[in-house]
Amino acid sequence: MSLDVARLPGVLEACVGHVKNDLPKPKTPRQAKQFSMFQVVQFANIQCNGSASMTGTCYTEDECTSKNGVSIGTCANGFGVCCRMVMSCGETSSENITVFADTNVPTGMGECTASINPANTDVRQIRLDFERFQIAGPSLVSSEVTKILNGSPSFMGTPNAAVGQCNLDRFQVQGGSHGRPPIICGLNTGQHMLLDVDESSNIDLSFQFGSVATVRSFQIRVTQYEMNSPNLAPAGCTQYFTSASGTGVVQTYNFGNVHLADQSQVMCVRQIQNACRICWTVADDADFAVSGSVSFGIGGSTQVESCCGPNSKGSNKQGLDCLSLPSAENKEGTARLRSRFCGRNKGLTTGPAVSITICSKLTPFQITFRSDSFETIPSIVGTPLPEATAMDKGVKLIYFQDNMNCMN
Template identity: 30%
Template sequence: MYSFSSFISLLILLCTINELDATANDVVEDKKDEKLLSIFNVVTFPNTFCTGSASKNGTCYTADECETRGGTASGSCASGYGVCCVITLSCGGTSSDNCTYIEQSSFTSTSSLNSNPCTYTICKNSNMICRIRLDFTTFTIANPFTTPVGADAAGTTITNAGATGDCVTDSFSFTSPGSRGSPVICGANSGQHTTSRSWIIKATQYTCGDYDSLGGPPGCLQYFTGTTGKISSFNYPTSETTTTTSSSHLSNQCYSICFRQEATKCSICFASAIAGQNTFGLSVSPNAAAKSAVDSECTSDYLQIPNGVAKGAAAAAVATTQKFCGRILNLERNLAAETSVCSFSLPFRVDFKTDADEVCTANTDATTCEASLPPGGSIGFFLAFEQIPCA
């Protein structure tokens, strides 16, 4: 029987490179003795961002430079003197160009990569670069292990929850020498779950101190702008219209999600992303039914919202709740109804942590088995956020 395994590792290197032609290109049209009629002119244009004909961003280069860099000309720029050069890396590729695409077209379990693991290297294009942002335009690889809970045909209880959430077939990570990398992720992180693997990842570089841009501040794995939006744990099927019962969050996650504070906004609130559906489930329940859990009950898997308060609370309200887990998002423990959780703490951020194992004993009620009852305690989270105006 054919088995497929792929470890995909994106290695982000802070390389020292030559900055030749880093700011502008010279296009020689023609030139003769200045005492004669000039028929040669030098046209100079900067290597700025451009939008290619296929809706991908690129950098404006001369046609020759684009070919030398291994890029693809996608439309023109600089009044026709340059081409919008889109750089796309295949497995094993290296680039120092800003706005580089890491791409693998769809392949199935009967396909294979040229190398395994498949490694990409992104080098900073100048010493002023401090952060590299990865946007997952498309990202679908094999799902993590999901525990079957209950009894098999012989009546034996299945409790192999320790592997739930582990990326045992495919996995993706990126590392940055001397800095913090990413957790290992897998599954469908754009669109729906499928059996074919594919990814398109855009790598954009940001200069040091540019914390208000889409690059975000240091220490934030994800960074969101705007007054409203949605966040989710990796592998949450965000395209589904009802609460999932079959997917699982990933093991060994520990990262921060940050939000730019927009003008005139003083707090941020979180609630389930699907109206009428509870899209939150982390760890066991404090009750045999699906209930909320907070703070000291949250020791394995949880979402931390600093100084959580109720929506509509004043900025001076005393906040005592920091960690949220269980099957319902609520400021208090052992409740079945969900509520919005808000925070005035600046900068706006939440922290997500999961351990290496899911809990499920032979007694498979919600107090001892994370996969028992909907919403399961291993589904992760899918939340809408809203920044609230200052009072």
């Protein structure tokens, strides 16, 4: 076989042309810019802030639409949208941030439950922020509804009222891996609640409506925290306050109306750098109104016998409404105080006249409000002061942190 040298340039030109046709065509400057932008820009699906102080999760616009979310703003420097996921009665979500809202609640008696599944296997805590929360409040029935002896109904027991019990509407959280938050009702806008979970936890947020005509308004932001989150609270906390200044305000659920029965509300505070102690006080003496076990003294005066424990006779479980602060000390750090506080009007005291500041170095920083199911109604002189007629509004406290006597 011989090679025709004269035809070689043409053959080579044809081969080169064929190769050029098989290569991708160069993109225009606009196409090249678009291609590189979509290849380079990536962002995490993290919490973002939208309009009207609302929060959501950062997604692409298509992802938000596919998840039936609503855009409330932009995120990721404009490449994503702040997507707000909203669910109502009978729905389920596994998003790290979603909102349980009152868009489909029964008008009469009934149930409204939404379910939350962990977004991934690293989720360890779920936080419920009550952006709006108003349902029927607790019972105000101060007349006798039963008699209690040793914590159980008995015709030989002490007269008991239903004050503070969520017998009409109620909200409860079911599921989790460590305890269960208390059942609440009434007005709790601005409050929050925590629940410890693991990867297998399925959480139900359940409203039970027992009243026919009442205000029902709720919007609950549900946030899931992973094990490495800086916002993760110590296990067992009902609430967690994370002010960067180390100061803030806490209050019992339905504060200002009637404090709720059957509560164990553990209010935890994140410790700031260089602080070894947390202190608690009231802005107003009337911000502490918790019943105690009180007996009539000489001349009609009253004195506190005990709180957070059965009365001296032990005949019924009363006097369990109190605030508990283990290892309590005075503001100066020079004296240990009792760890349980109860009573009305200046209840946070060491005596009957002067409100004080109580502190503790015990970590993690926390204070606990406990209440029982029983409100005593005296039938004869000499029995404890009536709790049911007082309508105690609960506790509201200011806290601050300091480094006094850190070496002690």
